[in-house]
Amino acid sequence: MSxxxxxxxxxxxxxxxxxNVSQVFPGRLGTRxxxxxxxxxxxxxxxxxxxxxxxxxxxxxSTIARIIxxxxxxxxGSVRYxxxxxxxxxRRERDTFRRDVQPVFQDxxxxxxxxxxxxxxxxxxxxxxxxxxxxxDAITMIERSLSVVQLTPSEVLGRxxxxxxxxxxxxxxxxxxxxxxxxxxxxxxxxxxxDAQVRKNFLDVLxxxxxxxxxxxxxxxxxxSTVAYVGGEMKTLFHGRVVEEGPVSKVLTEPxxxxxxxxxxxxxxxxxxxxxxxxxxxxxxxxxLVETGERVPAPEDTTA
Amino acid sequence: xxxxxxxxGGLWRKPKLFIGLVxxxxxxxxxxxxxPIVHWxxxxxxxxxxxxxxxxxxxxxxxxxxxxAVGRDVLALLVTGLWTSLKIGLLAGxxxxxxxxxxxxxxxxxxxxxxxxxxxxxxxxxxxPSFPLLIAFSGFAKKVSLFEVGVILAVFSWAxxxxxxxxxxxxxxTRPYIDLARVTKSRDFEIITTELLPxxxxxxxxxxxxxxxxxxxxxxxxxxxxxxxxxxxxxxLLINTAVTGGALSLGAWPIFVAPxxxxxxxxxxxxxxxxxLDEAYNPRLRKVAGA
Amino acid sequence: xPEPILEIKGLVVQYRTTKGDVTAVDGVDLTxxxxxxxxxxxxxxxGKSTMAVSILGLIRPPGYVREGQVIFHPQKGAPIxxxxxxxxxxxxxxxxxxxYLPQGSMNSLNPIARVRDQFxxxxxxxxxxxxxxxxxxxxxxxxxxVGLDATVADxxxxxxxxxxxxxxxxxxxxxxxxxxxxxxxxxxxxDVTIQRVIVQNLAELSRKxxxxxxxxxxDMGVHAQLDDRVAVMYQGRIVETGGVxxxxxxxxxxxxxxxxxxxxxxxxxxxxxxxAQESAR
Numbered sequence: 001m002s003x004x005x006x007x008x009x010x011x012x013x014x015x016x017x018x019x020n021v022s023q024v025f026p027g028r029l030g031t032r033x034x035x036x037x038x039x040x041x042x043x044x045x046x047x048x049x050x051x052x053x054x055x056x057x058x059x060x061x062s063t064i065a066r067i068i069x070x071x072x073x074x075x076x077g078s079v080r081y082x083x084x085x086x087x088x089x090x091r092r093e094r095d096t097f098r099r100d101v102q103p104v105f106q107d108x109x110x111x112x113x114x115x116x117x118x119x120x121x122x123x124x125x126x127x128x129x130x131x132x133x134x135x136x137d138a139i140t141m142i143e144r145s146l147s148v149v150q151l152t153p154s155e156v157l158g159r160x161x162x163x164x165x166x167x168x169x170x171x172x173x174x175x176x177x178x179x180x181x182x183x184x185x186x187x188x189x190x191x192x193x194x195d196a197q198v199r200k201n202f203l204d205v206l207x208x209x210x211x212x213x214x215x216x217x218x219x220x221x222x223x224x225s226t227v228a229y230v231g232g233e234m235k236t237l238f239h240g241r242v243v244e245e246g247p248v249s250k251v252l253t254e255p256x257x258x259x260x261x262x263x264x265x266x267x268x269x270x271x272x273x274x275x276x277x278x279x280x281x282x283x284x285x286x287x288x289l290v291e292t293g294e295r296v297p298a299p300e301d302t303t304a
Numbered sequence: 305x306x307x308x309x310x311x312x313g314g315l316w317r318k319p320k321l322f323i324g325l326v327x328x329x330x331x332x333x334x335x336x337x338x339x340p341i342v343h344w345x346x347x348x349x350x351x352x353x354x355x356x357x358x359x360x361x362x363x364x365x366x367x368x369x370x371x372x373a374v375g376r377d378v379l380a381l382l383v384t385g386l387w388t389s390l391k392i393g394l395l396a397g398x399x400x401x402x403x404x405x406x407x408x409x410x411x412x413x414x415x416x417x418x419x420x421x422x423x424x425x426x427x428x429x430x431x432x433p434s435f436p437l438l439i440a441f442s443g444f445a446k447k448v449s450l451f452e453v454g455v456i457l458a459v460f461s462w463a464x465x466x467x468x469x470x471x472x473x474x475x476x477x478t479r480p481y482i483d484l485a486r487v488t489k490s491r492d493f494e495i496i497t498t499e500l501l502p503x504x505x506x507x508x509x510x511x512x513x514x515x516x517x518x519x520x521x522x523x524x525x526x527x528x529x530x531x532x533x534x535x536x537x538x539x540x541l542l543i544n545t546a547v548t549g550g551a552l553s554l555g556a557w558p559i560f561v562a563p564x565x566x567x568x569x570x571x572x573x574x575x576x577x578x579x580x581l582d583e584a585y586n587p588r589l590r591k592v593a594g595a
Numbered sequence: 596x597p598e599p600i601l602e603i604k605g606l607v608v609q610y611r612t613t614k615g616d617v618t619a620v621d622g623v624d625l626t627x628x629x630x631x632x633x634x635x636x637x638x639x640x641x642g643k644s645t646m647a648v649s650i651l652g653l654i655r656p657p658g659y660v661r662e663g664q665v666i667f668h669p670q671k672g673a674p675i676x677x678x679x680x681x682x683x684x685x686x687x688x689x690x691x692x693x694x695y696l697p698q699g700s701m702n703s704l705n706p707i708a709r710v711r712d713q714f715x716x717x718x719x720x721x722x723x724x725x726x727x728x729x730x731x732x733x734x735x736x737x738x739x740x741v742g743l744d745a746t747v748a749d750x751x752x753x754x755x756x757x758x759x760x761x762x763x764x765x766x767x768x769x770x771x772x773x774x775x776x777x778x779x780x781x782x783x784x785x786d787v788t789i790q791r792v793i794v795q796n797l798a799e800l801s802r803k804x805x806x807x808x809x810x811x812x813x814d815m816g817v818h819a820q821l822d823d824r825v826a827v828m829y830q831g832r833i834v835e836t837g838g839v840x841x842x843x844x845x846x847x848x849x850x851x852x853x854x855x856x857x858x859x860x861x862x863x864x865x866x867x868x869x870x871a872q873e874s875a876r
Contacts, residue, residue: 056786071483098489111480115502121484128489166639195638195813196857207866222787225859229866249863266787268794268816270858272839275820280791282742287788298839299823 014082014100016043016068016184022076022240023063036060036067036074037240043068045183048214050207050232052248054221054263060240061220065188068218069103099129102182104206106189108169112161118169119157121176129180145175149205167198174205177215185209185217191226203229224267228252236260265289272298321580327573331566335390338383351377352384352537360556369558373549378559381542386566388450388538389520395454396461397516403458404465404511405504409496411466412473423470429463438522439531448533457519464518465511472507476500506581513581517574524567539563597628599668600775600807601650601693606663608642608649611656619645619658621831627775629668632801632808634818634839636854637828643811644698646828647779651695652677652685667693670774691721694768696761696778703764704752710763711748714770721771737766740803741796758789765796775807776800782817790814794821815858819843827851 023036037060043051055061066072068079070086079086081097089097105111112118122142125131132138143153149171161169170190177185187206191199207230209215219230227234227248234251236244236259244257255261266280266287275298278291345351345367357371364370369378411422441456448456476482477500485495520539526532527540530548546552546560608620619642627633637643648654650665665677669692677685689695697703705713714734715727735745741762752760761781768776778797782790794817800806810821818825819839826836827848835848846852862868 266791
């Protein structure tokens with residue numbers, strides 16, 4: 001399937017390596033906030049993987065995404081792509097890097113410049129990355145990518161972002177990924193603004209891209225149920241550090257770190273017969289899991 | 305481009321903006337026709353020459369708005385003065401907007417120390433009491449051209465536009481579509497001109513309207529207290545003539561009322577445009593609450 | 596026999612747009628019984644938030660209530676239609692009898708006043724008489740009820756995290772011992788652990804103080820853990836109402852069935868199962 005697209009990025013085989021990456025922001029009253037604290041990990045495309053980065057807000061996960069995408073310079077450590085610091089790439093290397101590492105952002109609405117029609121993100125990418133030369137080829141290419149993500153070209157092309165649904169907008173981003181065929185997808189909370197059904201469709205496409213086109217995906221989220229859904233590997237981030245990592249099937253069933261356990265215990269199970277028997281108390285603002293043994297059962301149904 | 309055309313197509317649904325633009329257009333048209341109007345009044349002679357008519361004549365069919373203390377036709381003075389005021393407004397407005405836009409975009413998009421310096425300079429120009437300075441300035445420069453007056457006024461009014469635009473750029477530059485443009489290999493200049501600038505157009509138009517009206521008023525104020533640059537006939541000079549000549553006590557009300565009326569209409573029109581643009585483009589006023 | 600505290604009858608709410616009116620709430624009938632926790636579930640855009648703001652007459656233009664009644668039954672006295680009563684009556688009922696925790700309510704605290712002063716304002720405005728020290732003690736007590744330290748009272752909102760602000764508002768909501776608390780997406784935009792603390796707090800409000808709760812959220816997990824009854828809303832209508840167990844285990848309406856099926860879970864094999872199901876078909 002990937003053969004007939006013929007537009008595969010030529011960055012194949014290049015690794016992304018984070019080494020002791022730190023990011024310090026100036027905080028209020030001269031304090032310094034350590035958003036990312038000495039994080040090191042590799043992303044490899046051989047074989048393609050899905051890696052989830054899980055953490056609460058303020059755990060530094062979005063900052064890591066921005067750093068990998070080269071949108072933000074870390075205050076410490078380095079990110080290397082194909083062995084070279086991404087902020088010191090030659091022009092040709094940077095072109096390859098840009099094409100090869102692509103984002104999916106959280107808010108599917110504001111990735112579209114409200115001044116233009118949504119088609120622009122495709123034409124711009126085609127022009128900038130010199131995917132095809134003629135306009136007719138470009139349109140053919142866009143329409144093929146749209147059909148892959150089950151969008152009807154006539155329903156979305158020529159529209160403005162506000163005329164489309166959240167699911168359509170996020171699938172346009174997926175179509176853009178399909179067109180660019182990057183080796184790495186950095187997806188920062190891509191489904192947090194989508195309803196459950198639309199969310200599943202989105203994740204299915206992302207997983208399919210991983211399998212069919214070999215896109216290694218860094219999936220950044222706070223939601224463990226989406227991690228469970230996409231599978232692969234996961235890393236738990238806590239206060240800017242990676243505190244636990246491993247295959248999702250293992251970490252979610254036998255978490256070794258307290259924080260992962262706490263995150264798991266926080267997810268409300270959608271089953272009224274399995275209500276919480278423990279509780280989370282905040283001790284000086286720090287959440288702690290306390291076993292109480294009591295369960296407040298759901299009431300028996302009173303058939304009126 | 306189609307978006308810009310769409311803007312004009314959608315004007316019917318923005319009555320304030322529409323009325324404001326129509327009023328402004330009428331005033332500008334009136335000023336633009338000053339040559340034929342003056343020609344029509346004078347029938348070959350200059351109606352603004354001393355002794356063209358009698359002193360302080362009442363409005364009549366030959367002098368629709370009467371004459372002034374030296375017999376000049378008030379209507380001719382009015383259209384000429386209006387045109388000068390409009391030219392000053394446009395010149396100073398455009399100049400200060402251009403300065404403001406460049407400073408604001410450069411400062412806000414690049415950030416860092418440059419932003420700090422430029423923001424401080426902007427604030428400095430904002431707090432300088434421009435009117436007393438203009439007064440002091442006009443004491444030195446008695447014989448200045450229209451262009452020079454425009455430049456001087458612009459120097460004192462660009463800061464307002466710069467500040468409004470800077471804060472907008474600051475909020476726009478963190479939008480995900482800017483990030484998307486960056487990962488699609490767009491350069492800074494390209495991002496500023498193709499991603500940011502189009503979204504800023506309403507604010508730039510707003511800045512232009514505000515700077516223009518500020519400059520027109522600035523000059524009127526100077527003329528009113530008799531400190532305007534000589535050789536320029538603008539609306540302020542007419543009011544000044546009326547006040548110093550005691551026109552009202554002589555019953556020659558048009559020379560007083562007509563320029564004030566024009567200025568009021570101009571102010572009203574520009575303010576309607578201002579409010580209309582705000583309503584159309586300020587998301588807080590546009591958004592529908594609730595789900 | 597359940598005794599109603601709030602009856603919504605035939606509520607229709609519309610938004611005026613340039614292309615004609617859009618119906619957000621399309622003839623909702625819903626009864627909240629005294630002492631229960633009733634959840635309203637539904638995906639974004641189904642009209643549940645619009646319904647919540649309309650109940651208390653807080654709908655803003657271009658939205659407006661087209662028709663319907665919202666009848667509140669106070670502990671003592673005659674029932675009142677909240678949609679037709681005077682603004683003065685409505686103000687007295689708000690906070691005093693019905694409290695409302697708006698969506699994103701973390702942002703509804705006054706940024707330049709200390710928590711204590713905001714509490715005092717609410718309490719005094721609604722005729723909570725008594726000496727200052729009495730009010731002081733009560734504020735500390737209320738903050739304690741939602742698991743906050745008494746020192747929080749002397750802080751400004753910007754010194755508090757999102758979860759703390761949400762809990763301050765919950766404490767404020769029960770300050771005047773209302774009969775009914777309406778919470779609109781109380782857990783949205785908070786971290787998962789804090790979400791759970793908020794859910795625990797809500798459950799305790801109901802259990803300890805007998806407060807009736809109307810909890811509006813898209814999060815089905817919260818409904819399963821918290822509610823006594825659930826009403827499912829879809830395209831401006833209530834499509835199903837029932838006991839929490841019935842709705843989750845034996846949904847009757849076709850939309851509810853779909854909604855229940857799409858709930859994300861922690862099952863690591865769910866996608867494999869779904870695919871197997873798909874291919875078996």
